[in-house]
Amino acid sequence: MSLAIETVGLGKRFGSTEALVDLDLQVETGEVFGLIGPNGAGKTTTMRLLLDVIRPTSGRLAVLGLEPRSNGPRLRERLAFLPGELRLTSRATGRELLDFYARLQGGVTKRAYEALAERLGLDLVARVGTLSKGNKQKLGLVQAFMRPAELLILDEPTSGLDPVMQRVFLELVQGAQADGRTVLLSSHVLSEIQQVAGRVAILRHGRLAKLESVAALRAGAPRRVRLNARREDLARVRGVLEALPGLTGLALQPSHEGAAEGELVARYAGAPGPFLEAVRQLPLTDLVLAEPDLEEAVMTLYAEGDRPVVGGGNGGER
Amino acid sequence: MILFTRFLRENRRSVIGWGVASASVCFLYLPFYPSMGGPELEQLMSRMPSAMLAVFGLSGPLDGVGFTHATIFGLLGTLLLILAAVGWGARAVAGDEESGALELTLSYPVTRAQVALQRALAMLVLTSVLALVVALSIVALSGPAQLNVAPVNALAASTAFWLLGLLFGLVALAAGCLSGRKGAATGAGAVAAVAAYLAQTLGNQVSGLEWLARLSPFEWAFGSEPLRFGFSAGGLGLLAALCALCVVAAVWGLQRRDVGN
Numbered sequence: 001m002s003l004a005i006e007t008v009g010l011g012k013r014f015g016s017t018e019a020l021v022d023l024d025l026q027v028e029t030g031e032v033f034g035l036i037g038p039n040g041a042g043k044t045t046t047m048r049l050l051l052d053v054i055r056p057t058s059g060r061l062a063v064l065g066l067e068p069r070s071n072g073p074r075l076r077e078r079l080a081f082l083p084g085e086l087r088l089t090s091r092a093t094g095r096e097l098l099d100f101y102a103r104l105q106g107g108v109t110k111r112a113y114e115a116l117a118e119r120l121g122l123d124l125v126a127r128v129g130t131l132s133k134g135n136k137q138k139l140g141l142v143q144a145f146m147r148p149a150e151l152l153i154l155d156e157p158t159s160g161l162d163p164v165m166q167r168v169f170l171e172l173v174q175g176a177q178a179d180g181r182t183v184l185l186s187s188h189v190l191s192e193i194q195q196v197a198g199r200v201a202i203l204r205h206g207r208l209a210k211l212e213s214v215a216a217l218r219a220g221a222p223r224r225v226r227l228n229a230r231r232e233d234l235a236r237v238r239g240v241l242e243a244l245p246g247l248t249g250l251a252l253q254p255s256h257e258g259a260a261e262g263e264l265v266a267r268y269a270g271a272p273g274p275f276l277e278a279v280r281q282l283p284l285t286d287l288v289l290a291e292p293d294l295e296e297a298v299m300t301l302y303a304e305g306d307r308p309v310v311g312g313g314n315g316g317e318r
Numbered sequence: 319m320i321l322f323t324r325f326l327r328e329n330r331r332s333v334i335g336w337g338v339a340s341a342s343v344c345f346l347y348l349p350f351y352p353s354m355g356g357p358e359l360e361q362l363m364s365r366m367p368s369a370m371l372a373v374f375g376l377s378g379p380l381d382g383v384g385f386t387h388a389t390i391f392g393l394l395g396t397l398l399l400i401l402a403a404v405g406w407g408a409r410a411v412a413g414d415e416e417s418g419a420l421e422l423t424l425s426y427p428v429t430r431a432q433v434a435l436q437r438a439l440a441m442l443v444l445t446s447v448l449a450l451v452v453a454l455s456i457v458a459l460s461g462p463a464q465l466n467v468a469p470v471n472a473l474a475a476s477t478a479f480w481l482l483g484l485l486f487g488l489v490a491l492a493a494g495c496l497s498g499r500k501g502a503a504t505g506a507g508a509v510a511a512v513a514a515y516l517a518q519t520l521g522n523q524v525s526g527l528e529w530l531a532r533l534s535p536f537e538w539a540f541g542s543e544p545l546r547f548g549f550s551a552g553g554l555g556l557l558a559a560l561c562a563l564c565v566v567a568a569v570w571g572l573q574r575r576d577v578g579n
Contacts, residue, residue, distance in 0.1 A: 014576075048421065051424070051425050053421045053424055053425070053576070053578055054576035054577065054578065072429055073429055076425060076427045076428075077427040080425075081421075081422065083418050083422050084417050085418045086422065087417050087418050088417070090328065090329070092328065100320065100324050101422075104320055104321075104426040104428060105426055106427070140422075153425075157486065239422075
């Protein structure tokens with residue numbers, strides 16, 4: 001079986017709250033797969049279900065081909081996990097705690113976690129309870145990556161990490177993938193994991209809003225556009241842009257009194273060809289076509305999903 | 319046994335603190351006996367209402383054995399042990415769960431039954447340390463303070479004391495395993511202890527309520543006056559059985575539910 005994770009109609013209800021609804025997901029072995037969504041979208045719920053920390057109310061799931069509940073330790077021996085909310089309060093030192101986890105796993109050498117700690121710049125002598133949020137997160141990462149896991153399940157792995165450590169984290173994920181391991185990771189924001197994830201599932205209100213490769217998301221993502229032209233040309237520029245498919249949110253920036261130039265901003269989603277064709281004839285003084293904004297693409301998805309659910313106004317989740 | 323040793327190590331400081339406190343109670347109160355005993359005390363006692371004396375565990379004659387029971391097992395010693403045990407019981411699973419550490423532990427190749435059982439076992443060891451401290455303190459002071467407590471009887475009373483404290487700790491553990499809430503676990507342990515204490519006191523004071531005292535673990539532990547008469551298998555057996563029941567409830571409670579949140 002080449003699927004690392006398979007869920008069919010997976011659902012989880014907490015009281016009257018539907019945390020996860022009818023989720024069908026297939027993650028292939030060796031893939032780096034991202035779960036994206038705002039708080040309460042169902043990312044953490046999905047991960048906890050995979051680990052048998054919580055149990056589904058409907059549907060079924062298989063992790064490395066095994067059902068989590070009935071296979072218990074036999075399955076979890078082959079997994080690694082980083083919890084999203086790790087508030088370590090222990091008086092133990094980092095070394096003591098990692099030693100404990102290493103022995104709980106079995107077969108993890110001291111050298112394995114020491115090398116990882118060094119790579120992440122984690123002080124193993126300090127008491128765990130006194131560590132900063134970022135250092136606790138590093139400790140969580142060390143214990144996850146030291147395990148000889150076939151599947152790593154990482155909940156918000158980059159939260160609290162500075163940009164340098166985020167880079168080290170991305171290298172660790174790439175290394176795991178090079179070893180043939182599967183990685184499932186979650187984030188609020190796509191930008192933090194887009195460099196490593198091949199595919200992402202975007203969750204919203206416990207439902208799968210979209211399942212797409214990062215490349216495809218990027219292709220469909222809107223770019224920010226800025227165009228400058230002399231005041232007398234602005235009307236003509238606007239006319240051309242308004243007729244261009246894929247261009248939205250066209251607006252004139254407020255500018256100083258009597259400025260000779262005006263500035264237009266907009267968003268453009270689509271292939272660059274038609275855009276270039278349209279602006280080629282325009283008398284512009286400046287033009288910026290920014291990188292595709294993946295965050296914008298995800299936000300657009302959330303917004304799209306909201307329309308049929310919310311009758312009017314905003315914020316009505318149920 | 320990694321979970322067992324880890325929990326012991328996490329509570330190393332805590333057990334030293336409670337141990338020092340328990341020994342202090344023994345060494346602060348018991349040496350007063352020779353200066354308090356004799357006719358003056360007997361006179362004072364005879365003027366007090368018997369119900370009030372019973373509240374402090376002063377039912378029998380106030381010799382060295384009676385004094386030791388009243389000060390240590392009837393009052394402060396037992397209070398300290400129960401406080402310590404309930405604290406450990408609430409932290410063992412519910413506290414770990416609230417901090418998010420439990421779900422990480424459960425992602426490793428361990429079963430939930432192992433988590434509950436090994437922590438219950440660690441609580442058994444931690445409480446036994448405190449019971450041993452009290453037993454040794456009494457034995458050490460028995461001669462100098464003219465208490466006249468036979469060492470085997472000190473051991474018998476401390477064993478009852480140990481199981482009594484462990485019981486309320488395990489009530490907290492079980493409540494934590496069932497609910498996942500540290501507050502609920504602490505509350506359950508405390509309420510159980512207070513209820514059991516009241517049941518014994520009321521049962522022994524109010525005629526017609528004797529059956530209430532017989533239901534109380536305090537009565538099972540000390541009703542047979544182990545400090546005077548030695549081991550009593552019946553009471554210890556009941557305490558041990560109820561402890562075992564709490565462990566079963568803890569394992570069952572943790573296995574059946576969602577962890578976290």
